[in-house]
Amino acid sequence: MAIYYHRSYSKARGTCNFGDDINPLLLSKLFDKSIIESEEVCIIGIGTILNDRELARVDCYKRKIVFSSGVGYGSLDQSRFDESWDFACVRGPQSAKALGLPAESAIADAGVLIPDVLGMPSEKNKLQQGVTFIPHAESDIRSGEGLRAICLSLGINYLSPRIDAKEFVNQVRMSSKVITEAMHGAIVSDAVRVPWVPVKFLVHEPFKWKDWCHSVELPYRVENLGAEFWDDKGGEFSGLKKAWQLYKRTRVKRCLSKINVSATPILSAPSVLKARKESLWGVVRLINEHYAARLTG
DSSP states (O other): OOEEOOOHHHHHHTSOOHHHHHHHHHHHHHSOHHHHTOSSEEEEOSSEEESHHHHGGGTTSSEEEEEEEEEOSSOOOGGGOOTTEEEEEESSHHHHHHHTOOGGGBOOOGGGGHHHHTTOOSSOOSSOOEEEEEOOHHHHHHHHHHHHHHHHHHTOEEOOSSSOHHHHHHHHHTEEEEEESSHHHHHHHHHTTOOEEEEESSOOOHHHHHHHHHHTTOOOOOEEOOSOOOOOTTSOOOHHHHHHHHHHHHHHHHHHHHHHHHOOOBOOOHHHHHHHHHHHHHHHHHHIIIIIHHHHO
């Protein structure tokens, strides 16, 4: 499959991660089969993967098509970008600026198309389940037990990004509000018209969040969940160390409770989201028309 996305995290952790692993499901439905199965053309998809470490893995392809990817997580030697590269679109204005691309190259993360592609309309689900909290995949692994317990005590639904894609999207749709550390929690929430609040706990990269927020004309702001804590999975915490971890968990609970009550959730304007989605669909059509014709002609 000639789709490139960040796979090493899931392989190293032995688990899935919605933000990465949505790529094969989504892109295989967007692009012509001849492109997806090509040995010459590679679609570089969703994720912060425009850096030297990731892009070295696609050098073998004769043609590389960048589709809504973002810059970040490492150095980027732009001398690699020769005539074999086609920047169809990037995630946002920060990525476009870093690459020296025209402003119109910045559209949005293609994750906004997920509900449409999965056949899940953005209309509100009548059976809402209230507020949902979505951790980053790394937080789910390291601190998920404690975070889940905190959410349960506050009456907040805990949604792991390490579950089936359709179930993930459906649970977001059923929410009245989403508090999310995972950026694709915010992207899916915005796509299905559920207000969201971005938070910082273990993992937060301002550049990519600004890239996404500015792409849909939203200001970048983030709420802080407080001190990091770790789950005591092996019973290694005792004495002062255990007390310190419990204290930090208490602080996170207090912060999450305050955020839930007082933080103002955000949502892009319907006209802006509609325009971004139409632009992405337009890029999809152009890629299919141009490359499918070449590969099957």
